[in-house]
Amino acid sequence: DGGITQSPKYLFRKEGQNVTLSCEQNLNHDAMYWYRQDPGQGLRLIYYSQIVNDFQKGDIAEGYSVSREKKESFPLTVTSAQKNPTAFYLCASSRLQQGISGANVLTFGAGSRLTVL
Amino acid sequence: KQEVTQIPAALSVPEGENLVLNCSFTDSAIYNLQWFRQDPGKGLTSLLLIQSSQREQTSGRLNASLDKSSGRSTLYIAASQPGDSATYLCAVLPYNNNDMRFGAGTRLTVKP
Numbered sequence: 295d296g297g298i299t300q301s302p303k304y305l306f307r308k309e310g311q312n313v314t315l316s317c318e319q320n321l322n323h324d325a326m327y328w329y330r331q332d333p334g335q336g337l338r339l340i341y342y343s344q345i346v347n348d349f350q351k352g353d354i355a356e357g358y359s360v361s362r363e364k365k366e367s368f369p370l371t372v373t374s375a376q377k378n379p380t381a382f383y384l385c386a387s388s389r390l391q392q393g394i395s396g397a398n399v400l401t402f403g404a405g406s407r408l409t410v411l
Numbered sequence: 412k413q414e415v416t417q418i419p420a421a422l423s424v425p426e427g428e429n430l431v432l433n434c435s436f437t438d439s440a441i442y443n444l445q446w447f448r449q450d451p452g453k454g455l456t457s458l459l460l461i462q463s464s465q466r467e468q469t470s471g472r473l474n475a476s477l478d479k480s481s482g483r484s485t486l487y488i489a490a491s492q493p494g495d496s497a498t499y500l501c502a503v504l505p506y507n508n509n510d511m512r513f514g515a516g517t518r519l520t521v522k523p
Contacts, residue, residue, distance in 0.1 A: 322471065327511075334413060334420075334515055335515050336500070336502075336512070336515045337500070337502075338517070340509070341429070342497075342509060344420035352510060353510075382452075386455075390509075399457055399460055400455070400457065400511065401457070402447075403454050405453065405454050
């Protein structure tokens with residue numbers, strides 16, 4: 295079955311540690327995204343990538359880093375510079391927009407919950 | 412900057428009721444609008460996507476409408492069931508970029 299796999303589902307981090315969240319998709323989607331979800335707030339975009347070896351910052355990129363070495367993979371590293379990393383992290387993918395009538399249906403992974411101890 | 416608002420934040424209804432969830436957005440220059448469902452601790456599942464040129468989309472008991480000029484969308488759920496209990500989020504894709512903007516969601520509880 296095609297889909298997006300995020301791992302780990304739960305992750306605990308000590309102060310000052312970097313942690314990496316994995317996101318793999320087998321949908322042959324070009325675009326991949328990382329969102330952060332906090333209680334009572336909408337999803338906020340951290341980074342997105344439309345093509346291998348290229349990515350763009352979203353609204354809240356500070357304290358995070360990503361790589362896109364393969365089309366299928368878009369790992370997110372939460373660095374020690376992120377002062378409030380406890381949140382639910384969601385990875386998504388989509389086909390690229392194609393003109394004004396193009397669709398951009400996002401497919402989401404199951405999420406990773408990060409807690410700072 | 413596009414802002415998306417969903418009202419109410421939470422809604423509780425008895426089983427069998429028809430209900431409407433509301434979504435408003437500040438900039439009408441959008442490619443499409445999507446409604447998602449999120450179960451607790453899970454990812455989002457796409458329910459309906461409305462292109463900017465469309466007025467509504469239907470899937471089973473769900474009907475979503477879009478009034479782009481007024482910056483509003485509604486999700487109508489007919490004959491609600493306890494299994495419909497979840498958080499429903501709407502999101503708009505701006506015309507000029509790939510940064511989809513999400514509302515905070517409406518948490519729906521359908522009581523048996």
